[in-house]
Amino acid sequence: MSRFRSTPIDVWLEPLVVLVLGIAYVLWYRSTTLTSTEQASLGWDNLRTTLASHVILTLTATVIVVVIAVPLGILLTREKAKKLNPIVVNVANIGQAAPAVGLIVLLTMWLGTGFRTAVVGLVVYAILPILQNTIVGLQQVDQRTIEAARGIGFSGVRTLVQVELPLAVPVILNGIRTALVILVGTATLSTFIGATSLGTLITTGVTLFLPKLLISGAILVALLALTIDWLGRLVELVATPKGVA
Numbered sequence: 001m002s003r004f005r006s007t008p009i010d011v012w013l014e015p016l017v018v019l020v021l022g023i024a025y026v027l028w029y030r031s032t033t034l035t036s037t038e039q040a041s042l043g044w045d046n047l048r049t050t051l052a053s054h055v056i057l058t059l060t061a062t063v064i065v066v067v068i069a070v071p072l073g074i075l076l077t078r079e080k081a082k083k084l085n086p087i088v089v090n091v092a093n094i095g096q097a098a099p100a101v102g103l104i105v106l107l108t109m110w111l112g113t114g115f116r117t118a119v120v121g122l123v124v125y126a127i128l129p130i131l132q133n134t135i136v137g138l139q140q141v142d143q144r145t146i147e148a149a150r151g152i153g154f155s156g157v158r159t160l161v162q163v164e165l166p167l168a169v170p171v172i173l174n175g176i177r178t179a180l181v182i183l184v185g186t187a188t189l190s191t192f193i194g195a196t197s198l199g200t201l202i203t204t205g206v207t208l209f210l211p212k213l214l215i216s217g218a219i220l221v222a223l224l225a226l227t228i229d230w231l232g233r234l235v236e237l238v239a240t241p242k243g244v245a
Helices: 009-031 036-041 044-077 079-097 100-111 115-139 143-151 156-193 199-207 211-239
Strands: none
Touching: 009 211, 036 044, 036 199, 036 211, 044 079, 044 100, 044 115, 044 156, 044 199, 044 211, 079 115, 100 115, 100 156, 115 156, 115 211, 156 199, 199 211
């Protein structure tokens, strides 16, 4: 019961917002008149493919970012590599500081168009939150706790795995959740380089002057981002060790 009492209210408010917005969109969709192009784009067969492509693109980039950023963050908190911390973080910051569209276009000149280029662009753009949160999470672990673990005979690796990482999990997961939400929105830009995503609905709506298609694309991206953010909060709550705020 204590876990539920300590749960932030927005964890339970967010799915309600998603549900209300989703129902409102469905009611609007059923009551509005659509052109043949809008009907084709928003038909379930096409929409399912577009939505699946967007999710696959987002998750692929997220997995790659986690595989790169978390081990790198751990390495940069070790004594021998701490001096490289500011340099690596500043390099990662360049990726996020650059305009996402410009970054993707530059990568297109190097890698061409398509899914692979979109993934690389998203990875570069989203690496900072996870890297920074991994570093901050490990740095916030009480040094006395680490010394106590070493004092009872834990090796450096065992201390990292059984003490430091579990205590840093809430902060690391927060970074992953932040990156996921960023990626959901940024993935819409992949449509400019030939990768299918919900951005296809938005760009088609703009290009063909179909505001209903544009609105639908924007609403679906927002609903997906809110849903992922909520699921991420639930994972944070479940994965946070008892007694860790």
